[in-house]
Amino acid sequence: MKQAMYGLILFIFLILPPVATFLESIMIIHMHMQMPLLVFSGFLIARFFQIRFPQFFKNWNDNGIPGMLLFLIIWLYWMIPKAMDDALTLQFVEIFKFFSLTFLAGVPLRDSWGKLGSKAKSIVYVFFTLKFIIMGYLYIGIESQICNNYLIIEQRTLGWGSLAFAACFILYGFYWVFTDQSEFKTT
Amino acid sequence: MEQTLRETIRNNPKKILGVNPNDAKVSLSYLTVAFVSLLIGGILGMLQGLERAGLIQLPSWLNYYQVLTAHGLLLLVVFTATFTIGYQYANLSHSFGGLLSKVRKLAWIGFALMLIGVVMVTVMIVLNEASVLYTFYPPLAAHPIFYIGLVFVVLGIWACCFGVFINYRYWRKNHPGQTTPILAFFAMGVFILWFFASIGVTIEVFTLIPWSMGLVETTNVMVGRTLFWWFGHTLVNIWYLVATSAWYVIVPKIIGGRHFSEKLIRLVIILLVILNIPGGFHHQIVDPGISQSVKFLHVFMSLSIAVPSLMTAFAMFFVLERTGRKLGGKGLLGWLKKLPWGDVRFLAPMIAMISFIPGGAGGIVNTSNQLNQVIHNTMWVVGHFHITVGVSVVLTFFGICYWLIPYLSKRQLTPKMNKIGVIQTYVWTVGMALMAGSMHIVGLLGDPRRTSDTTYGGHEIAVSWIPYEMVFAIGATLLLIGVIIQVYAVFNMMFFAPKGHTEFPVAEPEDDATPAPLWTERWGLWIVLLIAVISMAYVVPIVDMILNAPPGSPPIRTW
Ligand code: HEM
Ligand SMILES: [Cu+2]
Numbered sequence: 130m131k132q133a134m135y136g137l138i139l140f141i142f143l144i145l146p147p148v149a150t151f152l153e154s155i156m157i158i159h160m161h162m163q164m165p166l167l168v169f170s171g172f173l174i175a176r177f178f179q180i181r182f183p184q185f186f187k188n189w190n191d192n193g194i195p196g197m198l199l200f201l202i203i204w205l206y207w208m209i210p211k212a213m214d215d216a217l218t219l220q221f222v223e224i225f226k227f228f229s230l231t232f233l234a235g236v237p238l239r240d241s242w243g244k245l246g247s248k249a250k251s252i253v254y255v256f257f258t259l260k261f262i263i264m265g266y267l268y269i270g271i272e273s274q275i276c277n278n279y280l281i282i283e284q285r286t287l288g289w290g291s292l293a294f295a296a297c298f299i300l301y302g303f304y305w306v307f308t309d310q311s312e313f314k315t316t
Numbered sequence: 317m318e319q320t321l322r323e324t325i326r327n328n329p330k331k332i333l334g335v336n337p338n339d340a341k342v343s344l345s346y347l348t349v350a351f352v353s354l355l356i357g358g359i360l361g362m363l364q365g366l367e368r369a370g371l372i373q374l375p376s377w378l379n380y381y382q383v384l385t386a387h388g389l390l391l392l393v394v395f396t397a398t399f400t401i402g403y404q405y406a407n408l409s410h411s412f413g414g415l416l417s418k419v420r421k422l423a424w425i426g427f428a429l430m431l432i433g434v435v436m437v438t439v440m441i442v443l444n445e446a447s448v449l450y451t452f453y454p455p456l457a458a459h460p461i462f463y464i465g466l467v468f469v470v471l472g473i474w475a476c477c478f479g480v481f482i483n484y485r486y487w488r489k490n491h492p493g494q495t496t497p498i499l500a501f502f503a504m505g506v507f508i509l510w511f512f513a514s515i516g517v518t519i520e521v522f523t524l525i526p527w528s529m530g531l532v533e534t535t536n537v538m539v540g541r542t543l544f545w546w547f548g549h550t551l552v553n554i555w556y557l558v559a560t561s562a563w564y565v566i567v568p569k570i571i572g573g574r575h576f577s578e579k580l581i582r583l584v585i586i587l588l589v590i591l592n593i594p595g596g597f598h599h600q601i602v603d604p605g606i607s608q609s610v611k612f613l614h615v616f617m618s619l620s621i622a623v624p625s626l627m628t629a630f631a632m633f634f635v636l637e638r639t640g641r642k643l644g645g646k647g648l649l650g651w652l653k654k655l656p657w658g659d660v661r662f663l664a665p666m667i668a669m670i671s672f673i674p675g676g677a678g679g680i681v682n683t684s685n686q687l688n689q690v691i692h693n694t695m696w697v698v699g700h701f702h703i704t705v706g707v708s709v710v711l712t713f714f715g716i717c718y719w720l721i722p723y724l725s726k727r728q729l730t731p732k733m734n735k736i737g738v739i740q741t742y743v744w745t746v747g748m749a750l751m752a753g754s755m756h757i758v759g760l761l762g763d764p765r766r767t768s769d770t771t772y773g774g775h776e777i778a779v780s781w782i783p784y785e786m787v788f789a790i791g792a793t794l795l796l797i798g799v800i801i802q803v804y805a806v807f808n809m810m811f812f813a814p815k816g817h818t819e820f821p822v823a824e825p826e827d828d829a830t831p832a833p834l835w836t837e838r839w840g841l842w843i844v845l846l847i848a849v850i851s852m853a854y855v856v857p858i859v860d861m862i863l864n865a866p867p868g869s870p871p872i873r874t875w
Pocket of ligand 1 (some may be wrong): 357358359361362364365368377384385386387388391392395396428449450451698702703706710764765766768788792793795799
């Protein structure tokens, strides 16, 4: 429950207008920091819902797949340049962004991840790695401006940032595969 | 006898573990280099103080900027790096009951590489081919050999990093389900930071070598500065982590107490490792070409370091008060009196910790945009880092010497040597208080740093600085006396003190403490987070600096 409280505080902090405006003023921070942080706040808040409505999650997300799909759909939607533009220009889209990333992406992510088998987990992991690589490639390569609100240079920066994230994912993947996880179990 | 020995091994292995004699040689060699550098650097420091005050005029074959470059590099890089390695390797050897022999070999290789590098760098400075100051970023250009020497220094540090990583892996593999001893955990944090800090500066130096040779015509100054501060800022936190290892683990034992919750200590280490590198931009608040919002983000990042710092402060005062009360201290502050003020092993790090209060406050001033405009490149900055590194860090290092060196050389800390240490600590404290205090004030009045002569034709504002500069000179003289006492003490304890046994003071947890959680050992995860944080922070400005680059700069020699 303490966790859910921290999540709520983080969420409120992130939607404060000056904080939101600041984070959205840089494209890469908008996509790679504000959005993941919103998901993370939902991830923490999820504890509250899991404890209050265990039956709901059991009925609708027993094996974790529906929740994961919902998370993926919401997340991918916000990767669309037009969606980011809309969030900056239309108030209700902005509100929808805060709500959807936190409660429709962060919450199901928390509930699903633990339920997924290791194969499904690996698929999601590889998918995200590839997504970062492809996005990096596209954003660096594209010659025209794809967001009304951001300059081409910001687009390129986002591309390099995505590649950096892909590198982190790959590195962590190797670490995960090649370390003996039993080392971390108390004997 | 047999039985009891086995029992000690089982119940209290730390009692019998010790630094292996071969490992002691490694540490003592590094410490020797450290204190030779301190001596030379200290003499140069005093010359600077006297020249600033107008009391002496350095000869043309040894000019102020040569001296300043050597002072900065010898103290800031060579002294702190070699001390850190000597001390951390001793900690590692003590915690693990000896280093692996290949790790010891790596430490010796590192020693040789660093020595070669330092000699190349020093020779170039002495020849007046490298008066580029310790920051050595472009457009000032040194002789290529200077940069090549720096590469050797970095390679030496990497050898030591890999040594630590290998030994840690080996230990973890053979102790599944156990957490590493806390001092070894600190060593991991320290050397991971060393490794990632030096990546930035290595890239910088590799671009500068062809540039200084004339193979490429120009270099991107902004990128060079950014890569330098990636390293320079992280170096600061490496010292800080090294010093806190003594504050958290050594000091409580010396005062007869227990250390604070190990979980919190580990959390502080992890936070420092992950959060710190992006703070580098607070050294570039006045630089053009970095957007306001990016600067703001980095101010936020550097202030986030205040979180683990404040956690440390509270934890330390908690331990001090608890121990003082256990020793019978009464009332609001009575516990303070019970602490062993006459023991240099406590006194020196204690003053170091206290000086972190003004030091940290000054740091918050420096990192705030508006205030930075006032103090940037004035003597305030020099005052600031003489308080932080010159007292908080260096006095902690000095305090460590009084048990570490006799321990390593199998000698004793005699009461007489303890007294010398106490005197040294006071001389150093008074000297730094005078020098750094007056530097802070005169900086606010506008006195520039890195300038040999600040009389400006007798302008009245410049004249108003002179009394403060006289105080530098007094402080600098006291400090040189302090350096000489310290160097004497170090070599005396290394070679001449009476033979005997000295304790390696490692505090134990409280009896009812919960064991540290194993997830803290996931260094792979911390490293990935560290890289993610670096890329978030550096991608924006560096892409901007490269894609929107102004014309590059040719090598410039101002001397
Ligand atoms: C004997 C003790 C010391 C004295 C008398 C001393 C004195 C000075 C003086 C007068 C300056 C010149 C500032 C300027 O013109 O801008 C200076 C700079 C500096 N000192 Fe010290 N210092 C001492 C110890 C240390 C220690 C222990 C360290 C670090 C471990 C240190 C690091 C530096 C650095 C990094 C600079 C700046 C160089 C630059 O701006 O390029 N000093 N010191
Ligand atoms: Cu810094």
